[in-house]
Amino acid sequence: MPDLRLVKGNEAICYGAVHGGCEAFFGYPITPQNEVPEIMSWLMPKYGRAFLQAESEIASINMIYGASGAGKRAMSSSSSPGISLMMEGISYIAGAELPCVLISVQRGGPGLGNIAPSQSDYFQAVKGGGHGDYNNIVLAPWNAQEMYDHPRIAFELADKYRMPVIVLTDAVLGSMLEPARIPDEPPEIEVPGKPWAACGRGGRDHKNVINSLYLEPEVLSDHNDKLQARYATIREQEKKWDTRLVDDAEFLVAAYGISARIAFSAIKMARERGLKVGLFRPVTLWPFPSEALAEIGNRVNGTLVFELSGGQMLEDVRLALPGRPVEFFGKMGGVLPSPSELCEEIFKAAERCNAGSSSRTNQVRV
Amino acid sequence: MPEVQAEQIKCVFDRPRALADRPHHYCPGCSHGIFHRLVAEMIDEFGLFDKTIAIVPVGCSVLAFNYFECDVMEASHGRAPAVATGIKRTLPDRFVFTYQGDGDLASIGMSETIHTAARGEKVTIFFVNNGIYGMTGGQMAPTTLEGQKSTTSPAGRDIALTGPPIDMCTLLSSLPGVAYLARIPLTSPKNLNTARKYMRKAVRAQIEGLGFALVEALCACPVQWGMDPKQAIKHIDENVTKVYPPGEYVDRVSGNGKDKAKAS
Ligand SMILES: Cc1ncc(C[n+]2csc(CCOP(=O)(O)OP(=O)(O)O)c2C)c(N)n1
Numbered sequence: 073m074p075d076l077r078l079v080k081g082n083e084a085i086c087y088g089a090v091h092g093g094c095e096a097f098f099g100y101p102i103t104p105q106n107e108v109p110e111i112m113s114w115l116m117p118k119y120g121r122a123f124l125q126a127e128s129e130i131a132s133i134n135m136i137y138g139a140s141g142a143g144k145r146a147m148s149s150s151s152s153p154g155i156s157l158m159m160e161g162i163s164y165i166a167g168a169e170l171p172c173v174l175i176s177v178q179r180g181g182p183g184l185g186n187i188a189p190s191q192s193d194y195f196q197a198v199k200g201g202g203h204g205d206y207n208n209i210v211l212a213p214w215n216a217q218e219m220y221d222h223p224r225i226a227f228e229l230a231d232k233y234r235m236p237v238i239v240l241t242d243a244v245l246g247s248m249l250e251p252a253r254i255p256d257e258p259p260e261i262e263v264p265g266k267p268w269a270a271c272g273r274g275g276r277d278h279k280n281v282i283n284s285l286y287l288e289p290e291v292l293s294d295h296n297d298k299l300q301a302r303y304a305t306i307r308e309q310e311k312k313w314d315t316r317l318v319d320d321a322e323f324l325v326a327a328y329g330i331s332a333r334i335a336f337s338a339i340k341m342a343r344e345r346g347l348k349v350g351l352f353r354p355v356t357l358w359p360f361p362s363e364a365l366a367e368i369g370n371r372v373n374g375t376l377v378f379e380l381s382g383g384q385m386l387e388d389v390r391l392a393l394p395g396r397p398v399e400f401f402g403k404m405g406g407v408l409p410s411p412s413e414l415c416e417e418i419f420k421a422a423e424r425c426n427a428g429s430s431s432r433t434n435q436v437r438v
Numbered sequence: 439m440p441e442v443q444a445e446q447i448k449c450v451f452d453r454p455r456a457l458a459d460r461p462h463h464y465c466p467g468c469s470h471g472i473f474h475r476l477v478a479e480m481i482d483e484f485g486l487f488d489k490t491i492a493i494v495p496v497g498c499s500v501l502a503f504n505y506f507e508c509d510v511m512e513a514s515h516g517r518a519p520a521v522a523t524g525i526k527r528t529l530p531d532r533f534v535f536t537y538q539g540d541g542d543l544a545s546i547g548m549s550e551t552i553h554t555a556a557r558g559e560k561v562t563i564f565f566v567n568n569g570i571y572g573m574t575g576g577q578m579a580p581t582t583l584e585g586q587k588s589t590t591s592p593a594g595r596d597i598a599l600t601g602p603p604i605d606m607c608t609l610l611s612s613l614p615g616v617a618y619l620a621r622i623p624l625t626s627p628k629n630l631n632t633a634r635k636y637m638r639k640a641v642r643a644q645i646e647g648l649g650f651a652l653v654e655a656l657c658a659c660p661v662q663w664g665m666d667p668k669q670a671i672k673h674i675d676e677n678v679t680k681v682y683p684p685g686e687y688v689d690r691v692s693g694n695g696k697d698k699a700k701a702s
Pocket of ligand 1 (some may be wrong): 496497498499514515538540541542543568570571572573574579656
């Protein structure tokens with residue numbers, strides 16, 4: 073097993089990508105992910121792989137389209153406004169069935185917002201963002217180790233299903249120094265063949281076309297059906313989650329990424345004060361692990377969703393727990409609650425649930 | 439009449455292998471079909487069929503992936519040069535070209551065009567300037583002539599309102615990354631031969647690793663111009679070429695190492 077190294081999250085992402093077989097990186101500077109293009113600018117050429125600072129995020133995502141269409145493992149990294157600019161390109165990549173990996177290091181919004189940590193781009197990553205009926209697989213790391221592991225997993229999933237995979241992280245995880253096991257050199261990996269790639273015919277008896285245009289409604293409808301069937305398979309097979317202290321839990325906190333870290337500390341404090349709280353942490357935000365959440369959420373007295381947003385993952389939790397008490401606590405604009413502040417919120421939420429005064433949004437009211 | 443032996447029959451004109459044997463959807467008098475053929479001729483002539491990746495645009499030539507027989511990618515509107523960059527940076531030994539309209543290249547995709555040229559990206563652009571948005575129904579393009587009517591400039595383009603037309607060859611010629619830059623109207627057999635000459639150099643600029651190359655074809659769009667095909671050709675020769683002078687703007691391919699001054 074490789075030794076532990078002290079790395080920043082953004083640095084771990086770079087090693088994870090290169091060790092995961094990334095062959096092309098295109099990006100544009102934006103805080104709080106600047107270390108990623110900075111490190112990739114020397115790390116990629118070290119292994120003979122392509123790095124280019126693009127003139128914009130629009131160019132980055134379209135360079136990815138080209139490199140991926142040509143059969144290469146391609147990636148970009150950006151933060152909120154930059155990811156917004158990529159939306160048309162992501163939709164084309166989804167429509168043309170191309171694999172790619174995008175790192176989204178969320179910062180405060182809307183607009184220019186700020187460069188502080190946030191989780192307000194959940195909808196953008198999980199519910200689409202671009203036009204058309206498409207999904208991205210979305211992974212949510214919560215420590216430096218997963219910041220290293222997820223890019224590789226993302227490339228594997230992207231190639232397997234030929235679609236974009238987003239690693240959704242934030243300014244805290246990106247800049248936090250933590251130990252992670254990272255080998256010194258890229259391990260041997262197997263990359264699947266890409267017989268569909270438009271990389272020059274090279275004697276092939278047919279041409280390959282990378283395209284998302286289907287003018288005939290019936291044909292586009294069939295294409296969409298094919299994509300939807302693929303998404304259904306992914307929903308069946310690729311859900312991942314993590315739980316902590318749930319076996320004896322009477323109350324549950326659902327959180328992802330940095331929020332789950334804060335929540336885990338708060339939960340331990342709550343337990344010291346006698347409230348048996350557990351943590352449910354989705355690792356895939358899409359597909360959302362609804363059944364696993366329901367299994368726990370249905371046997372506890374209530375669930376508190378904690379996010380650095382106005383309540384985005386909250387919607388998926390509510391869908392997973394119809395009729396169950398679901399509480400919400402969020403912070404926006406880059407404000408991070410302390411674990412003790414969150415601990416107080418857990419007590420308040422648990423009290424409301426026990427008193428039966430929590431809103432059960434999915435219940436039909438007359 | 440003396441009898442001709444089979445072995446004496448020589449093929450002097452044929453469909454290039456890189457051009458699909460199927461009817462085009464283009465309007466009567468449109469230049470896209472001619473330009474497609476010229477591009478396909480280049481692929482054949484340089485033996486690039488098996489190592490070419492074409493990037494086709496959003497515009498009237500959006501279906502060009504049906505017409506070229508090499509591998510093709512369909513880019514989003516204006517982004518073909520970025521797509522080409524992504525391919526060329528990962529497969530540097532391939533021949534990568536984009537085929538783009540003037541709305542695509544000079545309006546929405548201006549940033550990608552300029553930066554790809556500025557980087558000296560070793561790709562070739564075949565640029566169709568018909569001075570109008572053909573596909574969306576004849577709206578004004580950045581290249582629309584002063585006074586020219588379009589569906590969004592029904593009284594004729596008012597340059598006080600829109601600024602004057604953009605001359606891409608002049609604009610790009612200041613960039614050192616550009617290895618070859620030329621403009622030609624596709625209006626006569628003689629001009630088509632000149633177009634071939636220019637296009638050969640634009641191909642060589644890439645395969646010899648010299649840098650960015652672009653050939654701008656002044657093309658007819660009789661339907662959206664409200665002219666018949668003959669009038670459209672005459673209009674290009676008499677009016678369009680005055681605003682967009684044909685000739686070689688940058689030529690670092692011929693080995694003279696010098697930029698030619700704007701053609702007279
Ligand atoms: C992002 C985006 N904006 C607008 C359009 C609509 N659109 C399609 S083609 C086109 C203009 C094409 O004009 P041009 O590039 O000059 O090519 P032509 O059709 O004249 O050959 C526009 C505006 C689009 N497809 N995508």
